[in-house]
Amino acid sequence: MASVQPFEYDTAIKDLADSSNLKAVPSKFNFTNEPSALSSDSLPIIDFSALTEDDPDKRSGAIRALGKACQEWGFFILVNHGIPEALMNATFSATKEFFNLPDAEKKQYEAKSASDPIKCGNFNVTNTSNQTFTLWRDYLKLYAHPEFHCPLKPAVLREVLLEYTERTRGLARKLVEAISDNLELEKNYVDEVLKMDSSFQLFATNLYPPCPQPDQAIGIPPHTDPGLFTFLIHNGVAGLQIEHDGHWFKVDSPQNSILVNAADQLEIFTNGRCKSVKHRAIVNKERERISIVVANGPSKEAVVGPAAPLVEKDDRALYRSMKYIEYVEAQLVKSRVNGKQILEQMMID
Numbered sequence: 001m002a003s004v005q006p007f008e009y010d011t012a013i014k015d016l017a018d019s020s021n022l023k024a025v026p027s028k029f030n031f032t033n034e035p036s037a038l039s040s041d042s043l044p045i046i047d048f049s050a051l052t053e054d055d056p057d058k059r060s061g062a063i064r065a066l067g068k069a070c071q072e073w074g075f076f077i078l079v080n081h082g083i084p085e086a087l088m089n090a091t092f093s094a095t096k097e098f099f100n101l102p103d104a105e106k107k108q109y110e111a112k113s114a115s116d117p118i119k120c121g122n123f124n125v126t127n128t129s130n131q132t133f134t135l136w137r138d139y140l141k142l143y144a145h146p147e148f149h150c151p152l153k154p155a156v157l158r159e160v161l162l163e164y165t166e167r168t169r170g171l172a173r174k175l176v177e178a179i180s181d182n183l184e185l186e187k188n189y190v191d192e193v194l195k196m197d198s199s200f201q202l203f204a205t206n207l208y209p210p211c212p213q214p215d216q217a218i219g220i221p222p223h224t225d226p227g228l229f230t231f232l233i234h235n236g237v238a239g240l241q242i243e244h245d246g247h248w249f250k251v252d253s254p255q256n257s258i259l260v261n262a263a264d265q266l267e268i269f270t271n272g273r274c275k276s277v278k279h280r281a282i283v284n285k286e287r288e289r290i291s292i293v294v295a296n297g298p299s300k301e302a303v304v305g306p307a308a309p310l311v312e313k314d315d316r317a318l319y320r321s322m323k324y325i326e327y328v329e330a331q332l333v334k335s336r337v338n339g340k341q342i343l344e345q346m347m348i349d
């Protein structure tokens with residue numbers, strides 16, 4: 001059987017969905033969905049401004065709350081983060097302009113391999129029964145730091161993404177510092193191991209068009225993200241779900257907040273204290289959904305394993321070590337259908 005490439009760019013799903021007579025999901029998208037998910041009003045909310053307070057009591061309270069959120073949920077809603085709403089809106093409109101470009105313009109960014117710094121198209125996933133299906137989503141992914149790569153059109157994209165990625169990188173760094181404080185890790189040690197000055201940052205935007213049969217297709221199947229902290233904002237249309245205590249929970253975000261999840265390298269580095277939360281994106285019949293995702297990692301060259309002081313406390317390392325760029329590329333091509341595959345491979349029995 002000819003193998004289907006994960007990065008194939010056939011046609012924008014958006015154009016397919018726009019064709020007015022589309023009543024059913026074509027079979028190549030078929031994915032058996034378990035759409036049931038609970039609502040939750042107890043998702044942790046972290047006040048970023050309190051993490052950087054001068055008052056040590058307020059600061060240490062906020063750091064404790066962050067540690068608890070990362071350990072219990074692996075997920076939180078970040079408020080008072082200082083990113084202007086206008087910048088977020090500009091990021092949505094610039095990415096939307098990109099998705100509205102003609103296919104021929106976007107197809108030049110069809111990825112040939114996992115290491116291409118700009119990737120655009122559809123994404124095919126192969127499950128354990130060797131069945132391949134296409135995700136109900138168009139995407140653009142790019143490497144934003146330490147080198148910044150960006151499509152040439154629309155012209156506004158470069159400037160907006162440079163600013164959005166720089167500001168989110170600053171926030172991520174502060175969160176890494178706060179969680180390190182919470183675990184009593186020395187700043188110098190963390191800087192040396194994770195090499196945050198050359199933090200490898202990935203930007204992604206996902207467009208999920210309305211889907212005639214939302215329970216027959218999936219936007220992104222359950223997975224965890226590479227990196228330390230992933231930041232996600234969306235255009236007000238719900239669709240993100242996270243796994244917690246064996247249940248799926250719907251996640252929504254208050255106006256102007258950022259949804260943050262702990263990612264694989266944070267789980268590994270903290271020797272399992274922080275949980276890289278499994279999540280998925282479901283689609284709906286009525287409204288187009290756009291999400292903007294920034295995966296904030298350590299340096300590409302950082303070899304990430306459990307932090308030595310934590311291994312000493314725990315008497316053993318629960319994970320193997322791997323160079324971050326190798327992890328990212330392996331995860332990108334790997335089928336994502338079984339969730340935590342690569343992270344599970346890193347676990348020491």
Ligand SMILES: O=C(O)CCC(=O)C(=O)O
Pocket residue numbers: 204206220225232239240241279280281290291293
């Ligand atoms: O669009 C979403 O809500 C989820 C996106 C996501 O998980 C990802 O891009 O890794």
Ligand SMILES: [Fe+2]
Pocket residue numbers: 223224225279
């Ligand atoms: Fe994700």
